[in-house]
Amino acid sequence: xxxxxxxxxxxxxxxxxxxxxxxxxxxxxEVHVALLGTNGTGKSTLAYLIVGCESYRPAAGTIVLxxxxxxxxxxxxxxxxxxxxxxxxxxxxxxxxxAHYLTLGNKELDPELYLNMVGLxxxxxxxxxVDSSLSGGxxxxxxxxxxxxxxxxxxxxx
Ligand SMILES: Nc1ncnc2c1ncn2[C@@H]1O[C@H](COP(=O)(O)OP(=O)(O)OP(=O)(O)O)[C@@H](O)[C@H]1O
Ligand SMILES: [Mg+2]
Numbered sequence: 001x002x003x004x005x006x007x008x009x010x011x012x013x014x015x016x017x018x019x020x021x022x023x024x025x026x027x028x029x030e031v032h033v034a035l036l037g038t039n040g041t042g043k044s045t046l047a048y049l050i051v052g053c054e055s056y057r058p059a060a061g062t063i064v065l066x067x068x069x070x071x072x073x074x075x076x077x078x079x080x081x082x083x084x085x086x087x088x089x090x091x092x093x094x095x096x097x098x099a100h101y102l103t104l105g106n107k108e109l110d111p112e113l114y115l116n117m118v119g120l121x122x123x124x125x126x127x128x129x130v131d132s133s134l135s136g137g138x139x140x141x142x143x144x145x146x147x148x149x150x151x152x153x154x155x156x157x158x
Contacts, residue, residue: 001067003028004050004154009061011042011049018042019049021061026154044088047156051085052078065153082153090139091146092131099126102146114145 002025011019019042026032037043048056050063052075063071070078093101102111112122118141128134130142147155 002026003030003066005062005064006046006050007062007064009049009058009063011045011056012059018045019058022046044158047085047158050154050156051075051083083156084147084150084152084154085156086140086143086147086158088158090136091143092139094129094131096130097126098128098130098142101130101142102149106149109149111145111149114149117148118142118145120145 004024004026006022006024008021008023009019010017010021035043035046045056049058052070052073054075058071061071062069065078065081065083068081070081070083073081091101098115099111102114103109111126115122115125120138120141125138125142130139134142144157147157
C-alpha cells in the first residue's frame with residue numbers, strides 16, 4: 001500500500017477542468033524531487049487538493065493517506081495526520097527571530113540541529129529576523145527547517 005494514493009482525481013472551477021483524472025502513488029520514504037509542468041498546468045492546485053485548502057475538494061476521485069480516505073477532511077485534520085506544504089512564496093514575519101520561529105510549536109526543539117540539516121550555520125542565523133532582510137533562498141531554507149522539525153508524513157514544497 002502506498003503512503004499517499006491519489007486515485008483518478010479531477011478538479012473543476014466553473015467550466016474549467018483544471019485537473020482531469022490524475023493518479024499518483026507516493027511510497028513511504030520516497031522523495032519526489034520535482035513535479036514538472038509549464039505555468040498553469042495545475043501543480044499548485046494538486047498541492048492544495050492534497051493538503052485540503054478551503055474549497056479545494058476533488059469533483060471526482062479520492063486522496064488516500066495510509067489506507068484512509070482523506071478527500072473530505074479539512075486542512076487542520078490533514079495537518080494532524082502529518083501532511084503540510086510550504087507555499088510558493090516563502091514565509092516572512094516581522095519581529096520574530098529564526099530561533100523563536102522554529103520553536104513556536106515545540107519549546108524543546110533544538111533549532112541548531114535542524115538549521116545544520118539545511119546548510120545554515122546556527123551562529124549566523126538564530127538571531128536573524130524572519131523578514132525581508134533574509135534572502136528569498138534563506139527564507140525558503142528556514143521554512144524547510146520548520147517542516148523538517150515537524151517530522152511529517154508528507155511535505156509538499158511549493
Ligand atoms: N479559481 C480559479 N478560477 C479559474 N481558473 C483557475 C482558478 N484557480 C486556478 N485556475 C487556473 O488553473 C490553472 C492551474 O493553476 P496552478 O496554480 O495550479 O498552476 P501551476 O502549475 O502551479 O502554475 P505555476 O507554474 O505558474 O505555479 C491555471 O491556468 C489557473 O489560472
Ligand atoms: Mg504554482
